[in-house]
Amino acid sequence: MAPQLIQLQKRSMALAGVVMTVYLIFHMLSNLSFFAQQSFTNFYNWYNGGIVSWLVLLLMTIAVLIHVTAAIRIRKVNAQARIIDYEKHDKFKIPTVFVTLSIIFLFAFIVIHVVQTVLFDNAELYNELIQLFQSEIMVLFYLAGLFVLLMHLQHSLANVLQTLGKTSVTHHGLVWLGVLTLIGGFAVIPLYIYFVMS
Numbered sequence: 085m086a087p088q089l090i091q092l093q094k095r096s097m098a099l100a101g102v103v104m105t106v107y108l109i110f111h112m113l114s115n116l117s118f119f120a121q122q123s124f125t126n127f128y129n130w131y132n133g134g135i136v137s138w139l140v141l142l143l144m145t146i147a148v149l150i151h152v153t154a155a156i157r158i159r160k161v162n163a164q165a166r167i168i169d170y171e172k173h174d175k176f177k178i179p180t181v182f183v184t185l186s187i188i189f190l191f192a193f194i195v196i197h198v199v200q201t202v203l204f205d206n207a208e209l210y211n212e213l214i215q216l217f218q219s220e221i222m223v224l225f226y227l228a229g230l231f232v233l234l235m236h237l238q239h240s241l242a243n244v245l246q247t248l249g250k251t252s253v254t255h256h257g258l259v260w261l262g263v264l265t266l267i268g269g270f271a272v273i274p275l276y277i278y279f280v281m282s
């Protein structure tokens with residue numbers, strides 16, 4: 085593949101990643117309104133009232149597809165270029181097969197989650213969530229999905245920082261803080277429903 089084409093793949097992958105991260109922040113904050121039932125219901129009545137939620141879903145589907153196809157192409161080019169493996173790896177190098185499996189799991193998690201929420205009765209969204217997280221299997225499934233997302237975001241953002249030449253402990257600390265806040269904001273909902281509301 086021509087170097088300009090690889091650059092284009094990398095840029096589109098990063099741009100799709102940024103769009104998804106912005107959505108995740110928005111999604112986490114709107115989900116937190118769960119702790120104020122009336123605000124949650126008002127917000128989702130508005131969100132599902134017109135075409136907004138479908139437009140967001142379309143945008144996210146396009147972003148995921150761009151992100152995944154670019155990642156696969158870049159990985160192929162890298163594998164072809166590196167016929168001989170590195171002699172020395174990072175101390176904490178995770179075997180490629182685990183990375184691949186975790187990405188497949190993350191993708192499956194997102195697809196299952198979207199199918200579940202599309203099948204929800206929009207007028208009963210608050211109760212639908214309470215119903216969903218009565219099941220410990222579902223709580224564990226969501227926590228596992230969130231954990232893989234945490235690792236994926238931490239790793240990708242650390243790579244972006246490295247590309248920008250920012251490798252200090254402070255920058256890495258900030259990435260951890262941001263990612264843990266985001267994932268923690270999601271995780272409190274299944275945990276609260278399962279341990280406090282049930």
Ligand code: HEM
Pocket residue numbers: 111115128131132137140141144194197198201202204206209213226230233270271273274
């Ligand atoms: C415990 C964590 C989560 C909860 C409680 C949750 C809750 C919800 C709810 C209630 C909806 C339906 C909204 C509607 O009716 O319009 C929804 C939709 C969606 N969620 Fe989540 N979500 C969680 C985590 C995630 C994660 C981690 C991702 C992505 C990695 C994600 C991606 C989506 C997408 C793409 C949609 C469809 C688009 C939309 O309606 O905004 N969610 N989620």
